[in-house]
Amino acid sequence: xxxxxxxxxxxxxxxxxxxxxxxxxxxxxxxxxxxxxxxxxxxxxxxxxxxxxxxxxxxxxxxxxxxxxxxxxxxxxxxxxxxxxxxxxxxxxxxxxxxxxxxxxxxxxxxxxxxxxxxxxxxxxxxxxxxxxxxxxxxxxxxxxxxxxxxxxxxxxxxxxxxxxxxxxxxxxxxxxxxxxxxxxxxxxxxxxxxxxxxxxxxxxxxxxxxxxxxxxxxxxxxxxxxxxxxxxxxxxxxxxxxxxxxxxxxxxxxxxxxxxxxxxxxxxxxxxxxxxxxxxxxxxxxxxxxxxxxxxxxxxxxxxxxxxxxxxxxxxxxxxxxxxxxxxxxxxxxxxxxxxxxxxxxxxxxxxxxxxxxxxxxxxxxxxxxxxxxxxxxxxxxxxxxxxxxxxxxxxxxxxxxxxxxxxxxxxxxxxxxxxxxxxxxxxxxxxxxxxxxxxxxxxxxxxxxxxxxxxxxxxxxxxxxxxxxxxxxxxxxxxxxxxxxxxxxxxxxxxxxxxxxxxxxxxxxxxx
Amino acid sequence: xxxxxxxxxxxxxxxxxxxxxxxxxxxxxxxxxxxxxxxxxxxxxxxxxxxxxxxxxxxxxxxxxxxxxxxxxxxxxxxxxxxxxxxxxxxxxxxxxxxxxxxxxxxxxxxxxxxxxxxxxxxxxxxxxxxxxxxxxxxxxxxxxxxxxxxxxxxxxxxxxxxxxxxxxxxxxxxxxxxxxxxxxxxxxxxxxxxxxxxxxxxxxxxxxxxxxxxxxxxxxxxxxxxxxxxxxxxxxxxxxxxxxxxxxxxxxxxxxxxxxxxxxxxxxxxxxxxxxxxxxxxxxxxxxxxxxxxxxxxxxxxxxxxxxxxxxxxxxxxxxxxxxxxxxxxxxxxxxxxxxxxxxxxxxxxxxxxxxxxxxxxxxxxxxxxxxxxxxxxxxxxxxxxxxxxxxxxxxxxxxxxxxxxxxxxxxxxxxxxxxxxxxxxxxxxxxxxxxxxxxxxxxxxxxxx
Numbered sequence: 001x002x003x004x005x006x007x008x009x010x011x012x013x014x015x016x017x018x019x020x021x022x023x024x025x026x027x028x029x030x031x032x033x034x035x036x037x038x039x040x041x042x043x044x045x046x047x048x049x050x051x052x053x054x055x056x057x058x059x060x061x062x063x064x065x066x067x068x069x070x071x072x073x074x075x076x077x078x079x080x081x082x083x084x085x086x087x088x089x090x091x092x093x094x095x096x097x098x099x100x101x102x103x104x105x106x107x108x109x110x111x112x113x114x115x116x117x118x119x120x121x122x123x124x125x126x127x128x129x130x131x132x133x134x135x136x137x138x139x140x141x142x143x144x145x146x147x148x149x150x151x152x153x154x155x156x157x158x159x160x161x162x163x164x165x166x167x168x169x170x171x172x173x174x175x176x177x178x179x180x181x182x183x184x185x186x187x188x189x190x191x192x193x194x195x196x197x198x199x200x201x202x203x204x205x206x207x208x209x210x211x212x213x214x215x216x217x218x219x220x221x222x223x224x225x226x227x228x229x230x231x232x233x234x235x236x237x238x239x240x241x242x243x244x245x246x247x248x249x250x251x252x253x254x255x256x257x258x259x260x261x262x263x264x265x266x267x268x269x270x271x272x273x274x275x276x277x278x279x280x281x282x283x284x285x286x287x288x289x290x291x292x293x294x295x296x297x298x299x300x301x302x303x304x305x306x307x308x309x310x311x312x313x314x315x316x317x318x319x320x321x322x323x324x325x326x327x328x329x330x331x332x333x334x335x336x337x338x339x340x341x342x343x344x345x346x347x348x349x350x351x352x353x354x355x356x357x358x359x360x361x362x363x364x365x366x367x368x369x370x371x372x373x374x375x376x377x378x379x380x381x382x383x384x385x386x387x388x389x390x391x392x393x394x395x396x397x398x399x400x401x402x403x404x405x406x407x408x409x410x411x412x413x414x415x416x417x418x419x420x421x422x423x424x425x426x427x428x429x430x431x432x433x434x435x436x437x438x439x440x441x442x443x444x445x446x447x448x449x450x451x452x453x454x455x456x457x458x459x460x461x462x463x464x465x466x467x468x469x470x471x472x473x474x475x476x477x478x479x480x481x482x483x484x485x486x487x488x489x490x491x492x493x494x495x496x497x498x499x500x501x502x503x504x505x506x507x508x509x510x511x512x513x514x
Numbered sequence: 515x516x517x518x519x520x521x522x523x524x525x526x527x528x529x530x531x532x533x534x535x536x537x538x539x540x541x542x543x544x545x546x547x548x549x550x551x552x553x554x555x556x557x558x559x560x561x562x563x564x565x566x567x568x569x570x571x572x573x574x575x576x577x578x579x580x581x582x583x584x585x586x587x588x589x590x591x592x593x594x595x596x597x598x599x600x601x602x603x604x605x606x607x608x609x610x611x612x613x614x615x616x617x618x619x620x621x622x623x624x625x626x627x628x629x630x631x632x633x634x635x636x637x638x639x640x641x642x643x644x645x646x647x648x649x650x651x652x653x654x655x656x657x658x659x660x661x662x663x664x665x666x667x668x669x670x671x672x673x674x675x676x677x678x679x680x681x682x683x684x685x686x687x688x689x690x691x692x693x694x695x696x697x698x699x700x701x702x703x704x705x706x707x708x709x710x711x712x713x714x715x716x717x718x719x720x721x722x723x724x725x726x727x728x729x730x731x732x733x734x735x736x737x738x739x740x741x742x743x744x745x746x747x748x749x750x751x752x753x754x755x756x757x758x759x760x761x762x763x764x765x766x767x768x769x770x771x772x773x774x775x776x777x778x779x780x781x782x783x784x785x786x787x788x789x790x791x792x793x794x795x796x797x798x799x800x801x802x803x804x805x806x807x808x809x810x811x812x813x814x815x816x817x818x819x820x821x822x823x824x825x826x827x828x829x830x831x832x833x834x835x836x837x838x839x840x841x842x843x844x845x846x847x848x849x850x851x852x853x854x855x856x857x858x859x860x861x862x863x864x865x866x867x868x869x870x871x872x873x874x875x876x877x878x879x880x881x882x883x884x885x886x887x888x889x890x891x892x893x894x895x896x897x898x899x900x901x902x903x904x905x906x907x908x909x910x911x912x913x914x915x916x917x918x919x920x921x922x923x924x925x926x927x928x929x930x931x932x933x934x935x936x937x938x939x940x941x942x943x944x945x946x947x948x949x950x951x952x953x954x955x956x957x958x959x960x961x962x963x964x965x
Contacts, residue, residue: 138713138845138846140845140846141569141846143567144568144680145567147568147569147570227927227929227930228927228929339579437897437901437925438899438904440839440850440900442560442841443577444558444560444561444570444575445561445564445570445574445577446561448574449569449574458577459577479927481569483843484843485841485897485898488897488926488927489927505837505839505904506836506904507834507835509817509832509834510831
């Protein structure tokens with residue numbers, strides 16, 4: 001390893017270390033004014049009363065503050081619950097805004113400095129490590145040592161990375177009050193972009209985008225000489241930075257609804273939720289455009305683009321989840337399970353999620369138009385179940401946290417309802433397929449091993465059969481790693497797409513079908 | 515033919531496995547047993563190098579999951595065969611067990627050649643063919659190897675060089691000929707690969723032969739003495755001067771063997787109910803003018819197995835190979851060939867068209883008859899479609915037709931450089947033709963793909 005790469009790793013580790021330590025800095029002090037400013041009108045009186053014992057106290061850690069908050073808050077709520085006074089129970093969780101407001105820490109005072117020392121150093125370190133990669137080597141497949149690596153083959157480094165990611169997601173989704181320091185740190189960036197202070201989602205979006213960019217650079221190095229890989233990497237980098245990160249924030253700056261123009265229902269599962277629809281309808285022409293745009297993508301964009309290009313147009317060129325999987329997740333693509341059994345589970349699970357998302361959305365829409373007379377608040381409970389189980393636990397914790405254990409496309413393969421929808425179109429009405437080059441396959445297994453979606457590509461290639469599978473995201477890596485030039489991603493006429501070619505061209509003794 | 519007869523196949527390489535699978539498709543009743551001492555489950559021999567280099571684990575090289583064999587009722591017997599009693603139709607294993615057969619298929623493959631070099635059996639000296647060879651190589655190169663020497667410039671030699679380079683072991687590559695693999699490749703292609711070998715810092719020494727392998731006090735290789743008098747200190751020696759049929763255990767039996775097991779074009783040996791396919795079979799007469807009596811390629815092995823399965827299923831079928839094809843990968847450069855392109859040809863009967871990209875890593879050769887009909891192509895550094903050339907060569911297209919349709923032959927991924935246009939320009943200028951140059955596709959223009 002070159003010196004500059006060693007420095008890169010060191011900076012990266014220092015950055016991650018700082019990032020991890022930051023939540024423990026500073027102290028928390030609550031007063032009545034803060035409580036009044038950060039609670040809803042209807043709760044102001046009660047909350048300021050409930051939290052009174054905390055006023056004036058200085059808490060030296062997030063744990064101390066949050067535990068005191070919980071004690072007071074839960075005392076109040078539990079008392080009401082025991083008496084079944086459900087309408088007086090406060091269901092809102094104020095721990096995050098109050099912790100953020102009560103915080104005073106060096107991070108809050110010097111956000112730019114700490115931002116540089118944590119996320120900044122990690123990103124710079126990542127770049128220093130990635131940029132010189134493969135510099136002295138000719139262009140070609142760069143999979144040397146993948147299965148000898150502690151990071152890429154479920155070794156100790158992979159275990160630590162996975163555990164860290166899982167922990168991060170759990171805190172982010174369910175315990176954000178513990179990381180108000182980190183959120184305060186990115187406040188000034190958020191103010192510049194949207195004019196608003198940051199939420200934990202802004203922090204997440206910033207890290208997510210930087211991760212895609214830094215690891216996208218790694219892809220450029222790794223796939224030097226392979227224009228397909230480079231172009232689609234550039235594409236996901238662009239869509240994440242512009243469409244998923246910057247444009248929604250800037251929309252907010254101009255008092256428009258926060259909207260990601262490339263996110264499509266049912267991946268964007270709350271698109272038809274009542275509060276979303278209300279937002280669109282109350283935002284004038286722009287809101288109406290967003291609503292119509294979103295619907296057009298679902299009913300026209302997905303089928304038409306998928307017909308012409310396969311689902312890859314979205315999954316490995318545009319999608320944010322796909323973008324992370326293809327960049328940050330690329331080192332783990334070989335860990336996906338290729339067994340027939342895994343495929344069986346995959347089909348059941350992913351289509352169940354699709355059905356769940358569709359049913360939930362239909363109920364929501366019907367309920368909305370019936371003025372909530374049909375189901376009342378039942379849809380809300382359905383929403384919170386889906387949000388918890390699918391939106392957070394599956395897509396986030398498992399989807400990304402499990403990269404180092406089960407490969408980089410766990411969510412896309414087993415869970416994403418949009419991938420299921422795209423997949424149905426790809427399987428039954430599309431011009432896309434992966435063709436195999438006559439009889440040139442040597443069954444080596446590189447294609448199957450590096451298929452992130454767990455498709456046993458070799459099964460088809462060795463019998464000269466085109467690969468037409470609903471799950472294929474068209475990343476093109478099977479074609480890149482094939483040592484015999486056997487696989488090619490193609491859009492072509494539907495005729496002969498699902499083929500029954502002779503097993504091998506070149507044997508005139510017999511003609512037989514796969 | 516009794517329906518519950520027992521077909522025993524010795525060897526679970528590509529030939530034996532294809533034969534077993536195909537036979538099961540054609541005959542639901544027959545009992546099939548696949549024997550191998552090397553590995554219980556079929557794996558891709560050509561992928562051994564990728565295990566060494568950490569691209570894959572051994573299980574990734576197995577094309578079928580374990581349930582596949584049970585589902586298709588192909589019994590797997592993990593054992594080494596010691597002898598065969600052709601009269602009693604019984605196989606004896608080294609373990610002392612026996613197995614009776616009705617039909618026997620010998621598909622035992624090859625073993626690396628050793629030409630009686632002094633020191634060829636020292637510790638640290640080996641070929642690379644089997645799973646056991648791989649394990650041995652992993653053990654021998656795990657530490658203490660300051661330099662390795664590879665003897666013999668073929669496909670396995672360059673694979674071994676690449677493997678050792680992965681471990682950062684400096685490699686000296688002794689090739690007897692004047693160019694790498696130049697008994698197969700024409701000079702330009704051979705030079706192209708030679709340059710690429712050196713680009714990978716492999717010390718390629720042409721026209722250099724092994725004289726002796728020198729031992730240290732523990733019986734391990736210490737150095738290699740070359741014919742030119744050079745003494746190269748090294749701790750590992752790869753012997754890759756070809757392979758020969760692995761039929762030791764069949765010597766001194768009624769079976770007719772020469773270098774391999776002698777078979778006719780239906781893979782029948784001189785004994786009834788005994789067949790041989792793949793690397794270990796030697797044809798009594800060559801199957802086609804451009805073929806050799808022993809075919810040692812993955813693809814031919816597969817065709818042998820496929821064809822014999824028909825005969826075994828009661829549909830006697832003669833082996834008739836079609837248009838030749840092959841492929842390989844030399845470090846980072848892919849190679850494909852379709853039809854006949856020998857290392858040298860008679861200028862009286864053939865015209866050669868050769869184009870090479872200025873990078874020196876991409877090339878295309880087409881050999882034409884004097885009538886201008888395509889005989890074969892070699893392509894390096896880019897991919898061409900098998901189906902296209904199988905048809906073009908079979909139908910004897912003239913070179914102009916082939917070159918003007920090159921876009922259809924392209925098998926490179928999308929957005930790759932449009933080499934076909936450069937090839938068309940070069941063809942026009944060499945033969946004075948006026949082939950209409952293909953246009954770059956919209957996408958290629960959009961993303962600036964150029965050669």
